[in-house]
Amino acid sequence: MQRSLIPNTLTSLFIYGCVFTVPLIQASEISFPHLETVGVSLLTVEADMAEINVEVAIKAKTAKEAKSLSDKAVSKFIERLKAAGITQADIQSANLYLQPQYQYTKGKPAKLIGYSANRKVIVKVKALTRLNSILDSALEEGINRINNIALKTSKETEYLTKARTAAIIDAKNKAQSIAEGFGEKLDGVWEIRYFEQHPVRPVMLKMNEAGPNYDIAESYQQGQVTIKDRVEVIFKLE
Template sequence: MKKHLVAVMLGLGLLGTSGMASADISVPHLETTGSGEITVQPDMAVFSVAVEEVKPTAQAAKQAADQAVTAFVERLLAQGLERSQIQSANISLQPQYTYPKNNAPQLKGYRASRTITVTVNELDNLNMYLDNALGDGINRINAIELKVRDEKAFQEQARQAAIQDAISKAESLAKGFGEKLDGVWQISYQSNQPRPIMMRMAMDSPNEAAMTYQDAQIIIRDQVAVTFKLED
């Protein structure tokens, strides 16, 4: 009876960290939450750039935006990227007005914008593509997301580290209370996603960002909550 009370009290004490319902477990037990973390260097990236053109007519604005996108896409293809790595959004066309004081709004032209998203499998080429965008009429870099190609393998490493952490904690707790583990009773797991590196920068500073994304790191984390049985 004494061991049963000790085990239940220990399980309740750890309930807040694991989120498991101790009241539903009828055997002596303890609960632990294991965490694992893997730090990796990115080897690929996804970046988004855009062109915005304001012209007196809708047709002129559209043509200017389309020309910039076409030039940039053709350059990327010539440099060896596959068409599947390049996604260009439909054009957005909006009238632009001025608002003189005490007068009706006046149409001053049209703003056309298009966005291009590019997947880069060779991180060493990222800065070259960004420089090319400037030369082809692209006038905004929205974001750069650094990623790792073999994400599943690193996620598995983080998961196994979390499992070992849960076991180590359980063994330490049981030993400290003079108890022994008797297998796993319940596992609670929710997949964790890696934390991507997002970068935003002005169009006049791609070279300053080059060293930043070359030296960046991605942290991949995982966590598992486990209920262990205790020997009677």
């Protein structure tokens, strides 16, 4: 559900302007009367899905044992994911980080004391109502680190289009207002600069305790996603 389309302000113009290093054509390079504007938009929507990044970190005496234990935890977690209806396409687990562990004592050579194995699993959860149970199942199967939970929207393309349209309208409205304020008239567009924005800025999921009988599962379903866009335009003046 769309929440709000926040109109730009001079402050937001300054903030977004700091992001880009490529300027419009310098005024001295244009020999006719013109007006430069920057249109921006900010769209806040409800999150309806998430991407979780979890990890198993194992220490063992041998490299083989460390790898085996980490592989087992990941394998069991994936089995539970598939049993819960998560498809293989929404699971990434093809990684392994294995390194020796040493004990250092002053005046003595380093002593090999074992190995550590780390494997990450990234899961796309398409229903936030299932997020809490998936996190619980990860921990139950030996996944001992939750690195990140990023909220997302399944309607990303639709909202990106809306944000782009809003930025274009913003640029036009500014140009029209400024030109009229100086008693001038616009005479079409001379140049448009558009830089693809990062599609979605995920909001980190936070658990909010509402009271002694709060619903833990529901607390993992609250959050928003912010989508923004920007367009730079040079208008000709009559």
